[in-house]
Amino acid sequence: MRPKTLLEIARRNDYPLPAETEEGLAELYDFRDFAHFIEVWILTTNALRTAEDFRQVVVDYAAEAASFGAVYLEGIFSPGERVRRGVAWEEIFDGYCDGAQAARELHEVEVRLTPDIVRGFPLSEAEELVRWAARYRDRGVVGVGLGGLEADFPPEPYAPAFDLARELGLASVPHAGEVAGPPSVRGALEELGADRLRHGIRAVEDPGLVRELADRQVVLDVCPISNLRTRVVSSLDEHPLPTLLAAGVRCSISTDDPAMFSTNLGQDYDAAKRLGLDPRDAYQAGLEGALCDEQTKRRLWAIADSYDWQVP
Numbered sequence: 436m437r438p439k440t441l442l443e444i445a446r447r448n449d450y451p452l453p454a455e456t457e458e459g460l461a462e463l464y465d466f467r468d469f470a471h472f473i474e475v476w477i478l479t480t481n482a483l484r485t486a487e488d489f490r491q492v493v494v495d496y497a498a499e500a501a502s503f504g505a506v507y508l509e510g511i512f513s514p515g516e517r518v519r520r521g522v523a524w525e526e527i528f529d530g531y532c533d534g535a536q537a538a539r540e541l542h543e544v545e546v547r548l549t550p551d552i553v554r555g556f557p558l559s560e561a562e563e564l565v566r567w568a569a570r571y572r573d574r575g576v577v578g579v580g581l582g583g584l585e586a587d588f589p590p591e592p593y594a595p596a597f598d599l600a601r602e603l604g605l606a607s608v609p610h611a612g613e614v615a616g617p618p619s620v621r622g623a624l625e626e627l628g629a630d631r632l633r634h635g636i637r638a639v640e641d642p643g644l645v646r647e648l649a650d651r652q653v654v655l656d657v658c659p660i661s662n663l664r665t666r667v668v669s670s671l672d673e674h675p676l677p678t679l680l681a682a683g684v685r686c687s688i689s690t691d692d693p694a695m696f697s698t699n700l701g702q703d704y705d706a707a708k709r710l711g712l713d714p715r716d717a718y719q720a721g722l723e724g725a726l727c728d729e730q731t732k733r734r735l736w737a738i739a740d741s742y743d744w745q746v747p
Contacts (some may be wrong), residue, residue: 436473436479436480436492436495436694437499437545438457438460438461438497438626438694439457439692440477440491440492440495441460441694442455442456442457442460444480444483444488444491447484447486447488448482448483448488448673450481450484451484452478452479453478454743460479462726463475463479464694464695464697465666466664466665466695467632468542468666469584469586469613469614469666469667470584470666471693472664472665472692473583473584475695475698476692476695477530479695480513480516480517481516481517481520482493482513483517483522484517484522485526485530485613486526486529486530486533487530487623488530489512489526489527489530489531489534490530490531490533490534490537491537492512492531492534493510493531493534493537493538493546494534494537494538494541494542495509496693497534497537497538497540497541497542497544497546498542499693499700500542500544500700501542501543502547503545503699503701503704504700505544505700505701506543506544506545506628506735506738507544507545507546507547507721507722507725507731507735508544508546508547509546509547509548509549509577509608509725509726510531510546510547510548510549510577511549511550511551511582511633512527512548512550513550513551513553513582513583514527514528514532514550514564515551515552515553515560515561515642516553516698518560524557524563524567528567528568528570528574529549530572531548532548532571532574532575532576532736533747534546535547535548535574535575535579536574536575539653539677539700542700543607544732545727545735546575547575547576547577547578547725547726547727548571548575548576548577549577549578549579549580549606549608549726550564550568550576550579550580550649551575551579551580551581551582551583551610552564552565552579552580552581552582552593552596553582553583554581554582554583554584554585555583555584555587555588556590558592558593558595558596561593561596562595562596562599563603565579565596565597565599565600565603566599566603566657568600568603568605569600569603569604569605572603572724574659575683576583576604577603577605577726577727578600578606578607578608578630578726579597579606579607579611580607580608580610580633580637581593581595581597581602581610581611581623581627582609582610582633583610585610585611585614585615585619586615586647587616588730589615589618589619589622589624590609590611590619590626590627590639591622592665593626593627594626595728597609597626597627597628598603598628601628604630605694606630606634606636606726607623607627607630608629608630608631608632608726609623609627609629609632609633610632611623611624611632611633611634611635612632612634612635612636612637612638612655613633613634613635613636613637613662613667614626614637614642614667614683615637615732616637617637617638618641619623619637620632620635620637620638620644621639621644621650624633624651624653628732629653629724630653630656630724631653631656631724631726632648632653632654632655632708633654633655633656634655634656634657634658634662634680635648635653635655635657636655636657636662636667636668636674636675637675638655638679638684638733639675639678642682645678645679645682645684646682647680647735648679648682648684648705649683649684649685650712652685652723653684653685654686654721654724655679655685655686655687656686656687656688656721656724657676657679657686657687657688657707658687658688658689658690658691658703659671659676659688659691659703659706659707659710659730660690660691660696660697660698660702660703660706661675661676661690661692661696661698661706664695664696664697664698665696671706671710672682672707674710676710676711677710677711677714678706679709680710680711680712685720685723685724686707686712686716686717686720687717687720687721688703688707688712688717688721689703690703691692705719706726714744715744718739719729719739722723722735722736722739
């Protein structure tokens with residue numbers, strides 16, 4: 436949520452924020468580290484209470500993404516935090532799915548949804564999320580992820596939840612290799628059966644793992660500005676993306692939490708291009724890793740084939 440949207444929703448729900456202006460919220464988003472980001476993320480997203488709130492988040496972001504030329508995106512949301520605070524599962528999923536439908540109608544952006552299990556939550560709650568996600572497969576929910584404090588909670592204990600997801604027709608798209616190293620990536624691949632990885636950049640610490648990612652053509656969703664803002668990398672010039680590309684790893688580009696990291700699709704693509712990733716390759720990798728149906732993929736390939744990639 437951009438600060439303007441967050442303030443609007445918080446006022447509507449009588450939810451107190453630590454700042455009452457857009458400028459004040461921008462200062463709140465100056466993160467000390469990844470753990471501080473998670474703390475602020477929980478604080479701000481707790482303003483979301485109703486189906487209309489969740490719908491608005493999707494529609495507003497689809498409008499922003501469309502302004503940069505986006506035609507397809509897979510959005511992440513974390514229902515577990517909201518449910519623990521009394522929001523009904525139906526309220527959350529109905530709102531996000533209504534938002535995906537509106538995004539298509541209003542902004543011509545196809546949205547698919549991949550709710551995250553929250554690291555540290557018990558397996559029973561993780562499996563409940565998976566069952567709810569499966570109920571909304573016909574409304575655009577295509578996979579299940581794993582997010583949160585990666586360094587504190589490894590992926591392996593959540594393997595049964597991802598086994599259940601596969602049984603119910605949902606893909607596996609966990610966060611791994613963002614703030615934890617190669618063991619986290621390997622655990623996501625081997626125990627969670629990851630179809631795609633969010634981040635994955637710390638795989639570079641294990642050359643054998645990088646070769647495996649390249650050989651298996653596992654797509655990484657790389658978020659350069661996010662990695663900088665959460666201090667996962669100390670500078671953009673030290674980002675692992677060039678090393679991954681040189682090894683043949685397929686990398687798409689994303690914004691992670693764009694409002695909280697003061698970024699947008701344009702800035703992240705500019706950063707990726709500076710690091711050596713060709714925009715067409717990024718589009719192709721994103722589409723290769725996308726979880727949409729074949730009809731949608733064919734339409735998206737046609738867009739790529741007709742686009743003038745020489746446009747600056």
